[in-house]
Amino acid sequence: MKIREKFTCPLELTHDVIKGKWKPIILWRLRLGEMSLSKLEKDIQGITQKMLLEQLKELMEFGFVNKKVYNGYPLQVDYFLTEPQGKRMIEALSIMQQIGIDFLLDRQSRAPIQE
Amino acid sequence: MKIREKFTCPLELTHDVIKGKWKPIILWRLRLGEMSLSKLEKDIQGITQKMLLEQLKELMEFGFVNKKVYNGYPLQVDYFLTEPQGKRMIEALSIMQQIGIDFLLDRQSRAPIQE
DNA sequence: CTGGATCCCGAATGATACTG
DNA sequence: CAGTATCATTCGGGATCCAG
Secondary structure, three states: OOOOOOOOOHHHHHHHHOOOOOHHHHHHHHOOOOEEHHHHHHHOOOOOHHHHHHHHHHHHHHOOEEEEEEOOOOOEEEEEEOOOHHHHHHHHHHHHHHHHHHHHHHHHHHOOOOO | OOOOOOOOOHHHHHHHHOOOOOHHHHHHHHOOOOEEHHHHHHHOOOOOHHHHHHHHHHHHHHOOEEEEEEOOOOOEEEEEEOOOHHHHHHHHHHHHHHHHHHHHHHHHHHOOOOO
16 A cells, blocks of 8 residues: 555544554554564464565554564564554554444443343 | 444454544544534535445444434534544544644655755 | 465455436 | 446455575
C-alpha cells in the first residue's frame, strides 16, 4: 500500500494505517513487546506467514513498526512497535478494544437465555 | 454489513465498525452534534448520498449512530452519535486524528525545501 | 535444511458509476 | 433514492527465492 497524498483530514491517514483485516491485530500483539515472525504467526490464529509479512512490511513503511535482525543461526528477526508512533497507536486500539468488550457484554445481557 | 459472530479478540469487532472508507469520517463529523443528511453530504467532500446513507445505516445497525425524525415540513432527519457508544468511539478517533497530524508534521519537517 | 521474504494469480469484497 | 453493473482493492494459496 502506498501512502496517500491527498487527505480531507488527518484521520484518513491513520485509518489507512490500520486498514485491513490483520493490521490492528498485529499491532495489538506487538504491544506485548518485540517478537519474531514465527511467534506472531503462532499467536495470531488463522494468519499465514505471507499475510503477516505483507502487513508487517506495510506497517514498517508507515513507520509504526520496525525490525531488528539478529545474524545468528537460526536467523532471527524481531518486530517491534516504534516510539512514539507505534506505541501511540496502541492508545487508540486500547479504546477500541474496550469498546468491543463493552459491546459484547451489552449484547450478551440482552440476549435470550439459553437453557 | 452483518455483525460477525466469531472473533479472536474484541478489537476485531470495533474494527469492523469503522471499516470502510467513509465511516470514520462520518463519525468524526457527527462529533460536532446532530446534523441532517444534506449537511453531512455538504461537509464530507467526495461522498455520494448513496454511500452516506449506506454507511449511516450500518453505523445505526451497530448502534453507534441514531436518528431523529422531525415530522414537519419539510421533513427533516437528524443523525447523531449514540451515548455512550458513539461518543466513546470519538475518543479513539481523536487519538487517530492526532496521530495523523503528528505524522504529517513530522513528514513535513523532513521533506526537502521547495523553492 | 530452516526461517524470512517476494511473486503471481484467482477469488472475494468493497467502492463508485449507471439507470430507472 | 434503490438496484444493478462495473471497476478497484484486498485476501489468500502456493510456488519460489535468498541467506545462514
